Amino acid sequence: MRRLLSSLMVVVAVSTAATSALASPAQAAGRPGPPSFGIRLVDVPVDEAGNPRALRYIIDHLHQGAIIHRRILVANFSSRAAHMLVYPDAATISHGSFIGDTGQTRSDLTSWISTSRHSVSLAPRASTMVTVTISVPRDASSGERYGVIWVQETSRVPSARGVAITEINRVGVRIYLSVGRGSAPVSNFAIGSLTATRSVHGQPMVRALVHNTGSRALDITGYLTLSQGPGGLTAGPFTIDTNITLAPGQSSPVTILLSKQLPTGPWRAQIALTSGVTKRNATATIRFPGAAVKAKPAAISSYLIAAGIALVLLLLIAAWLIRRRRRSSPAAAHTDLTLTRPGARADAPRHR
Secondary structure (H helix, E strand, C coil): CCCEEECCCCCCCCECECCCCCCCCECCCCCCCCCCEEEEECEEEHHHCCCHHHHCCEEEEECCCCEEEEEEEEEECCCCCEEEEEEEEEEEEECCEEEECCCCCCCHHHHCEEECCCEEEECCCCEEEEEEEEECCCCCCCEEEEEEEEEEEEEEEECCCCCEEEEEEEEEEEEEEEECCCCCCCCCEEEEEEEEEECCCCCEEEEEEEEECCCCCEEEEEEEEEECCHHHCCEEEEECCCCEEECCCCEEEEEEECCCCCCCCCEEEEEEEEECCEEEEEEEEECCCCCCCCCCHHHHHHHHHHHHHHHHHHHHHHHHHHHHHHHCCHHHHCCCCCCCCCCCCCCCCCCC
């Protein structure tokens, strides 16, 4: 069996009620204060000790028939006792996100997983260990599979109308398991061209399309730096807005939002992305498009007034032209006009 190294990773992230985000510790939605419970992976293979992803997730390559054991620490941070379920669930990778199911969905991987405890009851600020065992069948097909070990707390919270609302909070540890003979498949990715653009609110942003060209799933993190800007300016580093998860063959854009005060350029942009121990860089000269100029309310009012005056003038000119045309038409030229002498009756007979 492979030697294991105890993980010293600090629990840092937060999940919300009934979410599929895989993080810890957790806090009930709408409840202020410190997080209520959390988990972390304790055992890490020695040959993965330098891989930051392996400190957070169960990442391994196993042959058919292999069995591994991993411990996770479950901690209750609240001042009240807590009862939590522990169970495996299926997971998928789609649109740049790792998505854990939330209904104990069965899959090949979940059928290979067992936990030493299906539930834990913890006193305030207490913790305990749960062992996760993964046993790969001898007839399992080769390939990579994804799953999650959920720790779930269910509670009923009274609402303002006196109706109890059921809250479900989950935190989990992701599982990336590759099955097959030989050494572990290679992880690799490529960065497409960098594009400078603006958000709908006029905020400058840089996008880069990332392609997973390897045979293992990736969790992409990274940052962008700008140099050789107007007047020799430099800016950054700017971290990517959301970590991206890609299965083999998948692609997804990485977006970095920048300050609105940033000049349009040109800039020399360099992006550095990492997944575990795999790192890639890309460099390009970029220029942000000009920001759209929004009319002020006072200017809009002036435009409306000017448009109204122009419309009235056009109507007057059109009426004058129509009247003039009628007067100069042949029918008008042959009209028999009645002339009346001063003092005469308007209906007096005419003399030719």
